[in-house]
Amino acid sequence: MADGDDRQATFGSDGSLETETTPDATGENDFGEEKEPNETDGGYSRYVVSSLLQKAVRRSDEEVAAWAAWELARSGYAWNLWDRLNLYVVEDLRAGDEVALLIDRYEELATERWEPDAWKGRLCAIHAALAAARARSTREASNADAYFSAVAEVRAEARERGEEPAHDFPVGDLEPEGEFDAVFDGHTGEGSKRGRGTRFFNTHGARVGPEGEDDQSARWQRLAMILDEDTEYEADELDRAVEPVDPNDPWGEPGDESGGGDGDGEGDRNDGQEGDRNVGQEGDDAPDGSLDDFGA
Template sequence: MGDDESRQMTFGADGEISERSPDADDTNDFGDPKAADETDGGYNRYAVSSLLQKAVRRSDEEVAAWAAWELARSGFAWNLWERLHLYVVEDLRAGQDVALLVERYETLATERWEPNEWRGRLCAIHAALACARATSSREGPNADEFFRNAAAARAEADETDTEPAADFPVGEFEPGGEYDVAFDKHTGEGSRLGRGAEFFKTHGARVGPEGEDDLSARWQRLNMALHDVDFSGAQIAHAIDPVDEDEQWAEPSFDDEG
């Protein structure tokens, strides 16, 4: 069983210590005494937290907003903010600015205001809505699980002297291979191959496939022209060219490179 599955299955298991805010009500909406992990609405906080995560993952804004509000008003704001910070890396596409928004909303709710009073609850709702409106993706957990499985497959194949059922995307990863450009002056292998500034400037500093903007490209041309290495026109042009979208690691050789 993968780590993610076991973590989610044990989350909220019997015996886990409950921590409700001391300012929270002792009775639920119906006037009945609340159990240790019961929300004001009479729900189990672990179930509400799980619902919040699924709502974020499925982009259901209304359910996400309600689940966040329910946790915040019930004295479980600490649980809410802890989980939301996990959701932005577990259930959203990388690069979403919402990660910074969640932190800001938490700061407002917990440091400037009280987390279960109305302003704190608004922060909880806003944070949940921001997460639900962001681009959902399980790319982080999926990548982590695949890389772990590939590592195990490689180790098993090494032990049995067979081909692995799965491998890392870089394969053997050695000089002369597909990712040869990585072995520049900043690595021991590259230094031993004599790959200095000429190799790095020509091959290792390229970007793409969007390429450099005009100003950055101009600076690079000037830097290479003023360098103590005598770069050829072809090398300068190549250094500025964006990498190929379909062959991002393809690099020509220049016979005069040291």
């Protein structure tokens, strides 16, 4: 099947459509009349049906979405249908919805295994449209793009005037020692200059949440840190590494109001302190080196 992008409509200076009708979309409509350019078998404009499909997906109208997909597929505009459905996945559906994989699979079946306007191809079109209509609808990505773009203009205009912007990006200036200090680990130039190596990454940059690591993952993480021959960790650092972030303050650090925490100094070793890898001195309740308390 040809690339749908090559068949998208363009408009002339007078507003008229400048496009060619594909061979698959020619022939007669349901009334025995020769189809006009961009006309569907039912006598509709494919542009209107395509727009209807998107609005039906957005409004979760399953029947209308299924019909619009069927109409485009049977009329020889399957390329238009699949191009649009893939756009809807990113424009109108909630991020992370698995329907994107379903639609991709239905398109593969309809266009590579079967004929897109034949019975099996039409069934795939209907399935894909229903899957999209049943998914959680949201324009969050489009709204975020519009908002961030508007803020970018406000910031640029404010800088030109030498003023603080009335609206700013959610990260502000994004500088070390600020709210997002955890990102400045050894993977960044600023973090490297501060000597933020493995210790800082494990105890700040690698934290997850707010659900946190499950028991198995947390066990592995603790053991990997304890067995690290180049970096020695205190017990509170092991706890910090696996503590989930606060859902109300995802960039805050436990027990560290400054947000910076350790790692600004030089080493990944703890200045040669003995017993750090055993997470406590002999006689404490912490592991004594056997790692039994961690299930090893």
